[in-house]
Amino acid sequence: MRMLPEPEVDEIELPAVLFALSDPFRLAIVSALRDGGERPSGELAGDTPKSTHSHHLRTLREAGVTRTRQVGTRCMISLRADALHARFPGLLDAVLTATPVTA
Numbered sequence: 001m002r003m004l005p006e007p008e009v010d011e012i013e014l015p016a017v018l019f020a021l022s023d024p025f026r027l028a029i030v031s032a033l034r035d036g037g038e039r040p041s042g043e044l045a046g047d048t049p050k051s052t053h054s055h056h057l058r059t060l061r062e063a064g065v066t067r068t069r070q071v072g073t074r075c076m077i078s079l080r081a082d083a084l085h086a087r088f089p090g091l092l093d094a095v096l097t098a099t100p101v102t103a
Helices: 016-021 023-030 050-063 081-086 091-098
Strands: 039-040 066-071 073-079
Touching: 016 023, 016 050, 023 050, 023 091, 050 066, 081 091
Parallel strands: none
Antiparallel strands: 039 073, 066 073
């Protein structure tokens, strides 16, 4: 198992988080992870091309919004809700409250 690089909690920057959450596709990924579980990256892809999907996942990870754990050839994605709450209390809750639940 390998963890892909992500910022430490005190390194998470508000502009990066807001940029990551500004895209509808990335917001849908965050919404799909709102239950606190971990999902395979392919399950979050929808109909997007692999390169586009990878770009969105990398943007979320580098902003500190998600965590990516590589298990063999699979990438497992989870929401870093605790880290975001510690850095920007209430931000993620406000975003998720305003975001409809995706099917």
